[in-house]
Amino acid sequence: MLKYVIRRLISTIPTLIAVPIICFLLTRLSGDPTELMLPMDASDEARTAFRALHGLDKPIWEQLLLFCENAFRGDFGMSLRFGEPASTLVLERLAATTELAVASLGFAVLLGIPFGVIAAQRRNSLVDRAIRNAVAVSQAIPSFYLGILMIMVFAVGLGWLPTGGRGEVSNLVLPALTLASGLVPLIARVTRSCMLDELRRDYVRTARAKGLKEYIVVWKHSLRNAFIPVITVIGLQIGALMSGVVVTETVFAWPGVGRLAIQAIYARDFPVVQAVVFFFAIVFIVVNILVDVVYALMDPRVRYQ
């Protein structure tokens, strides 16, 4: 198990090296970063001082090394807009984004898995066909549009829930559902096909031969095994979820990291943009490792290798 985790950690090294390089290159894409980092009307003295301060007069590879060093210390410089360290701004908004992400993952799992199991138990039933169509539609509907439709219906139309902001649980419902919308049918579909495989296995017959009740055979024995590939699929969706966070937070004015990224981009606040990209990439890597570890914990055959 430990060996497995270590091997998994080693495999992330290339990505870990690539992350700060990509963040660094981001501000060099348009040539002179002073153009990006400083306000348009900055004086020439200010520009020269800025270059000296950030080592922009040094060779490019030295700049890169400096950036990487600072990045791993969490230092991306000061936000041009808020006048605070960029990493502080990101960390302040972390709780809100985590809340949203966890809530929507919770929705996705709690809705997707039962739907998938029921669809597998009753193939070609109404539930089964509804899920199949929901998958097609959810792949075609942009999450921001779904969010706006839900605001139209539940906030503006019916007045049940607020249109945006954060605070009450009611604030969380629409953004979390929006973020979960793509995941629910996907999880349901994967659960369904895995359950169909599992329900055909010999151990299911053994479980029935023991005299177990059918719901135990399905929800305990089969689902436990079907859950393993489902976790992998959830892991593969983490990237999409993070992109979804940016859009969903914008639609619902949710004060998280994603919204900060968009605000920073609008304000051309590049230290913050770099910090967010770096932070998201690191979280993405860490979550993927966690998913693989959970995967290993779920599957004794991997755990004991």
Added chain:
Amino acid sequence: MTQKSSPYFSELRADSVSHDVVLSIAGLRTTFRTDAGEVAAVDGVNISLRRGKTLAIVGESGCGKSMLSLSIMQLLPGNGRVSDGRIDFEGKMLVGVPEAEMQAIRGKRIAMIFQEPMTSLNPAFTIGNQIIEAIRAHDKDVTFSVARERAIKALKRVGIPAAERRVDEYPHQLSGGMRQRVMIAMALVCEPEVLIADEPTTALDVTVQAQILELLKSLQNETGMSIILITHDLGVVAEMADDMAVMYAGRIVETGSVSDVFDDPQHPYTLGLLGSTPKISEDAKRLVAIKGSVPPLFRMPTGCRFHPRCDFCIAECKIEGASRMSEISEGHFVACIRAPVEENCRELAE
């Protein structure tokens, strides 16, 4: 567990319940819905299992013996059902019993072990958990720790070394023979009256096969349970069984005590089976291997289903009723109008 005083007793047919019969099957027909229409995998089977004895059901793969066992357990695949006949178990008619009642019987009073020990255990749970689950499914008052003790005891009984440690291991950590021992421990943990063993040794090494058979035998002596042994291996039958039923294309073609059938096989199919099996006495080589193959379910021949492959086939074999059972000697039945073959077909057998 005796149910002789049960109110059902008097209603039962006399021939299906002599005092020592645990399980009797009469006219059983199991059908499957397929694209080619409804087909019968088991078609009019009569067998009875004597208390404390082993009944072997023998036949080639695809003859319906596994479906017969799944019919008893009512674990048929979704497109299959028992469409006719009766299964009487200790004075209780099992066909048509509600699922909840059947669940109380499965594992508790009739248990089953399967051919594939490698895949028949759930890979995600420890073997201990799976045995404990079997105990607590039938007796919710048993606490977890008591059930665990019973599970360890059950593992010890089937000869698993270091059972206290093994109980917490996962199936993939065990060898095939060990897994089959676990399956047996799990099946017997509730002390069932009947054990159905479906090809229990087919997937195992020869040496392990012998150990498992030995184990089943000694456990039978210990508990007095009755065994239905499904196999295609006549060596296993000779080793294990008291009675045997030869199955062909969904029907029983010959049944009787193992010694009767082995010493004096009457149905040409039985003759063929014995002839094509090594280690059988010299005079069993009267016939060469059976020609052709088992007919598909949706294209069954009329009359005796064996007639297209039979060396002794005559015109009457092809009409309905040719597969009627007749008693050759006491307790030895054969479904062949040409029996006894020795007398009727001497010139052909040469």
Added chain:
Amino acid sequence: MILTSKSPTVPNGVNRRRIVKKLSALLPFLALAVLLLCTAFPEFLAPKDPYAQSLIRRLKPPSFLPGGISGYILGTDQLGRDILSRIIFGARVTIITSVLAVCVAAVVGTTAGLVAGYFRGRVDSAVVRAIDVQLAFPVVLLVIAIVAVIGPSLSNLIIVMGLSAWPQFARITRGAVISVRDLEYIEAARSIGAGHMRIMFRHILRNILSSIIVYATFEMARMMLVEATLSFLGLGVQPPTPTWGGMISDGSKYLGLSWSVSFFPGLVIVLAVLLVNDLGDRLRDFMDPYLKND
């Protein structure tokens, strides 16, 4: 067959059902033709000038609802512009960016996959590493950041979106190349003296082209969504050029006053993406022996 409608079960409905079935089978192709016409000749299809503003007719509902103005079939936006005409003109940006971005992705990815799979060795491991690194990034976020830096021109969008999608093409191509490179006909080509280029492009690529085209169709649907997202965030093609995502963004600020500004462009995105995905399904069924065998 996502767009088929269920036929009504009337007593003598057999004929009618067959006609409905036939028509609904044609429907996707009809819709595709309309979409392409909108992309090519929006001037001829749009009933109004998509840029013509009028403060008097701001945020009007569709003409078939009370309060609507006749001629403005789907109503007007916050500047009084005709929504239908803007949707028709908006098709161009979405279709052109997504088609060209997929072309960029397909060319880059297929070439990388071909070279990696054909030569193996160090080139291969470099490509595989690059694929892994890129797949380990939340790509849409990166696209947003890059577009923000280099500016949201049409060509920038196409290049960045295209480069964000190359790894999947490279993966598919590489896998296919590895599975065919040692087959007999490749050996035969090599033995009659065909060069690497010739073998890769004439013999191997032709064999896997159908898989790539099918995948490209699905990828195009995804690119349409990415483009819409970028436009929604204000990072797509800039106003006043109409874009579907931009229109939804405009409308989202006036949800309390008018639902139609956001609703109709979004509906069109959903239908267009469903349509392209459906096209991908059909293509896969008809021309791809690799996937059909699955």
